[in-house]
Amino acid sequence: MRLRWRKPWPVGMLLMMALAACSTVPGEEGARPSLTVKLIAFNDLHGNLEPPRLAIAAPYSTGGTVAVPAGGAAYMATAIAALKAKNPHHAVVSAGDMIGASPLVSALFLDEPTIEAVNAMGIDFNAVGNHEFDKGQAELLRMQHGGCAKYTTLVPCQVNAAFPGANFGLLAANTVKRDGTTLFPATGLKTFTQGEAQVTVGFIGLTLKATPTAVTPAGVAGLAFQDEADTANALIPGLRAQGADVIVVVMHEGGTTTVGYNDKSCAGLSGNVRPILDRLDPRVDVVISGHTHSAYVCDYGQINPARPFLLTSAGQYGTLLTEIDLVVDTATRKVTARSADNLIVQGEAFTRGADTVAISDQYPRFQKNAEIDALIARYRAVAAPLVQRVVGRLTAPASRAPTPSRESVLGNLIADSQLAATAPAAKGGAQIAFMNPGGVRADLVPGANGDVRYGQLFSVQPFGNNLVVKTLTGAQIRALLEQQFASGTNTLATPRVLLPSRGFRYRYDLSRPAGARIEGMTLDGVPLADGKAYRVTMNSFLASGGDNFTVFNQGTDVLGGDLDIDAFEAYLQAHPALVPPAADRITAIGTVR
Known part of the structure; x- marks a missing residue:
């Protein structure tokens, strides 16, 4: 049974969630020495509900690359569901900028449709990014808690008269108010059971430290954005004390590489994320990053053997999902193996200039999620006269x-x-x-x-x-x-x-x-x-x-x-x-x- 988070969520408290799943193999209960947890991650969605007309340059079976059309929230939802179906022990997280700087079909409605669409996807946490603050902290709090209070020049609740807010948790460990508490909870926990064995994953959500220089200062007045590494390191002992066996940092900061979206070599990794990674506590198992809109999968131990965690990013606009598998020894409660892949969210072909980016039979194609497709269509219909x-x-x-x-x-x-x-x-x-x-x-x-x-x-x-x-x-x-x-x-x-x-x-x-x-x-x-x-x-x-x-x-x-x-x-x-x-x-x- 999955215990859902319920609002309101008092600031500063830890979010507790549990997913119980029994083995389907007769006689297996209690016998398996390990449990595999699947993490599904994305970042920098930026309200791209409709396919963003972007292609991923992916390896082709006979050599070279092929352009694979990618993105679209209705296709993304189906891809997430397919990954969830592969393992009952899963969590879905976003590394920030889920909203803000969005296309019109979302932005015209204050990104309410994006929150509603992601609600339907069934995710667990979003680490707040800088663009979540584009319209100020009061409006961002409304995104979490719901309601139709007006904080901007745009009118809220134009389509849905009772905007519900996010049914997933916003995390912002290093976003601190004047009274010393965090604007949103710092961490979240999710527990998985298999027979008598239990594994708990602790998530730390971090906002870009440079957020005050990237948004309207009035929107973050009274907030301090503290150092990412220092904040994460200080939280780890508390998470361990609460039973966290796995530590996952979900951070809206990132880097770039000189290799493809799913190349595992870490070649050319650079950017603001590097000094943060080199200062993180080695007990961190995975860092899910964002902000740069670059896609990469990197075993950081190849760069710094003292920090052998995975580093991932799923690029931008819902074109990719990162599938991360962590094998946890249920006796020692330690991660014994980890792997990750970036999966292309291929949905529909599109025309770009004189060229058509066609569906590729080299990569999986996903169908539209009917609920999210209908939601987007509803908002699109309201916006259409203005758009055209x-x-x-x-x-x-x-x-x-x-x-x-x-x-x-x-x-x-x-x-x-x-x-x-x-x-x-x-x-x-x-x-x-x-x-x-x-x-x-x-x-x-x-x-x-x-x-x-x-x-x-x-x-x-x-x-x-x-x-x-x-x-x-x-x-x-x-x-x-x-x-x-x-x-x-x-x-x-x-x-x-x-x-x-x-x-x-x-x-x-x-x-x-x-x-x-x-x-x-x-x-x-x-x-x-x-x-x-x-x-x-x-x-x-x-x-x-x-x-x-x-x-x-x-x-x-x-x-x-x-x-x-x-x-x-x-x-x-x-x-x-x-x-x-x-x-x-x-x-x-x-x-x-």
Whole structure:
């Protein structure tokens, strides 16, 4: 019998769940020395209920690779059910960013449909990621507990009048309130029985430590995001005392490799996850990671023999599921063997440009889960009139792909739209606008006749930010642009370059020291003066220091404005047959010293 978690869940308490399953082999009860626990994991779903039109490059039997169409919540649910059926001793977990930065069919409804769909999948835990905080902690608490309280500009409960909240537990061990308690429980336990033997798995959920620099600061006010390794290590003794035989860290932080999605070599593993792993307690058995949208399966003992745990990630958007098998000796209560594979969630073919990504007979194909398919259809029908509304025309696609200077056509186009919306004196008198690249979530590709539809705009800008105009001096703008290369997670190796509006140009030289990299700032051909005041537009995420651009906080004479997506729509409507701008406003010179 499975004991279900019941709400409300008091903050700080541990979640206890049990799954009892007896052996089906006569005379086997009590005789088997080991019990195999199956973990099923995914991460970075980002509300992708419909197939995301992505393919996995997978090995082909005769050599080379084949593109396998992947993703879609209805197919994902069937794949999860198939994995569950292989072993009654199972747990399903997500490593964060289940919601946030979602396509319109979920985002328009505050990601309620994603929570409902995942409820139907029957998962156990989700380690809270940074994007779960996109709309603030009060809205995130609503995602757990349910209800229709309004915390955003969007209206909750538009389709389901009694939003139930998540029937799985959100875990956030290192997300701490001012009173020292965690926003959500730190850990969860799940116990499996086989005859008289019993194995308990302890789960530790960790949020990205850098979350405050990745979301609107107001949404995480009063919260501290503590070190991932220190937090996990401190919790392990308590989990052991409660009977946990297996320790699983589910963490919204990750890395990248230089090999395929299911290659076990760990080749080229890099990223922020590495120093965390090297400091984790060796008693950890598995680390299920996310955040980077990269897929990998790695026996970390090949890299650090003192840390012989498995490291996994299932990529992004529900295109993969990670199947992890842990063999536990029921006498010693230790893991004696572990293995993992990333499984492609293959559901349906799709057309991409002139090419069709067909179903591959080399890999399993899953059918749609009828309940989730019907749920998605219900929300899609409500959204359809808005999604299909033509809002303008483009003469060519606008890509978010970065140029060598790390600006993009689409980022520049959005900045232009925000400048146009705030240039009138009554709207703020803006002279310059900046757009953050992380806020541009999809390319903007017009239809055959150039039509651009509202659903596409929403896919590009799903966050619902307001425009804000502030006064900054030329010196402050220079300091702001310096933060692209040396502020928090913005570094020379991983710069986050702001996308500028028309008329503003500058150069940066990576060979120069910090504080002296920005050169030649001009507005309409006139050099910016350090002591002169300029009116600058940004979205509300940046306005409060998002992406670690803290100089925005120094702005004065603040004036709020329209929603970013409304400004974009108005710009397209005001410019029939709009030609996307060139990505030539920033010049990169020099190399990293």
